[in-house]
Amino acid sequence: MSARRTQKLIVLLIVLAILYFFAQNNYLNEDATDPSHEVNNNQQPGSQNSIPSENLCGKTIELPRFPAENVDQNRQIFFVETNVQPKPRGRTICALESAIRIGKMPVKVFFRSSVLTVNHPALCSLVKEFYPHKLSFYTTAIEELFERSPLQGITKRLQWNHPLFLLQLSDLMRAVMLYKYGGFYLDQDVLTLRDLTGIRNSIVTDNITSVPSETCKPMTEERTNLLNQGTMHFDKENPFLLEYLRILNATYRHGMRWIDPGPVTMHLAAQKFLGRRNALSTPLSTPDLTIVPSFVFRLLTLAMTPPPPPMFDVNENGSYFEDYVRCSYVFHLTGLKTKGALVTGNPRHDVYSYFGPKVCPTAISHLKMF
Structure with a gap:
């Protein structure tokens, strides 16, 4: 095989590799999230x-x-x-x-x-x-x-x-x-x-x-x-x-x-x-x-000063959670520190584990992905 033909073959292989890379990573569609799934x-x-x-x-x-x-x-x-x-x-x-x-x-x-x-x-x-x-x-x-x-x-x-x-x-x-x-x-x-x-x-x-x-x-x-x-x-x-x-x-x-x-x-x-x-x-x-x-659309963030009520702390029977939001239509858990708080599945420990089975039973049932 001549050197000229070898160079052409190498260029062709490189082009095919680049096209394959783009297709696999969905670069042709910047909004795509997972190319392994059917669209x-x-x-x-x-x-x-x-x-x-x-x-x-x-x-x-x-x-x-x-x-x-x-x-x-x-x-x-x-x-x-x-x-x-x-x-x-x-x-x-x-x-x-x-x-x-x-x-x-x-x-x-x-x-x-x-x-x-x-x-x-x-x-x-x-x-x-x-x-x-x-x-x-x-x-x-x-x-x-x-x-x-x-x-x-x-x-x-x-x-x-x-x-x-x-x-x-x-x-x-x-x-x-x-x-x-x-x-x-x-x-x-x-x-x-x-x-x-x-x-x-x-x-x-x-x-x-x-x-x-x-x-x-x-x-x-x-x-x-x-x-x-x-x-x-x-x-x-x-x-x-x-x-x-x-x-x-x-x-x-x-x-x-x-x-x-x-x-x-x-x-x-x-x-x-x-x-x-x-x-x-x-x-x-x-x-x-x-x-x-503020009790109607109740807001909570663990970054507040002074510290907020213990929404991610031991609560023996859940009565504290119920009393805190007894007049509330929604409960807004905001702030990066709050978002990262541990959800244990124990209703006496944290607010998601307490209210989850009542308001989002499907989501809380997949606790490992919560």
Whole structure:
């Protein structure tokens, strides 16, 4: 074999090796999460696929766009995943399951990714039981989501490589979703404890201070400079949300602290909307904006000072857990330290093990993946 033919053969082998490498690692589709699974390409834009839900387990499904005709307007629960390669954890699946079983509204999960791999056994079980009527998944293009809203064009100002980008993007996405479609937004670490259908146009302070009376009425006034966006409901085209989005569009800039686009700006918008100059206090209720006491949407983080109640500590009979959230509709377990706390399966030890069998029995049954 001549040297020229040998060189051509070597070049051909190199090209074939590169093509094989790209195919195996799905480089031709940057949003793909697991090339070893079959991708369902029969998905129609704007609809959940008609393939039986039991056939989706272990597969990578192509996600549709959210439909323009939204039949569940104002009566739906949204979750948002901003990572481009989503891998739902047991605690996220617990949040989804509790919202489906207890919240009494269809749950809709938005992903930046165009595909989702249904390989977690608990998620597979929920898909079999609830997909697509009570649980559905969608992809969204950021620019498309912000169209026809006060945030249209803001993507040009987003810091795509900033370490806080995903946190701030989530703040923007959740507000636009509620403004355009109406419904509840819940963070992925929120446990739903009660039927949410009776709550409208409501948000909560960023405190843990309020203690309810025996009849679940506030006993003291709460003053706050921050409004927590981890749990909130607003109707479609709510005028307060419109005010918030306008202020956010006018003030968003590079270098903002992670809390600025969310809790800080939300409080400023509420002050302007209500014509107040000082810190807001609860309870406060208007037709378009209700600020509920913090015990209604109960918040917990182990990083708080002073230390919070022992949600991950010995609790002999569970009565402490029950009393702490006896008037709460949701329980928001937030913060990196809280997310990393050990879940043992012992209901006398930690809050997930206590409430899990009641609100997310499927998710908690896969404790090793929790």
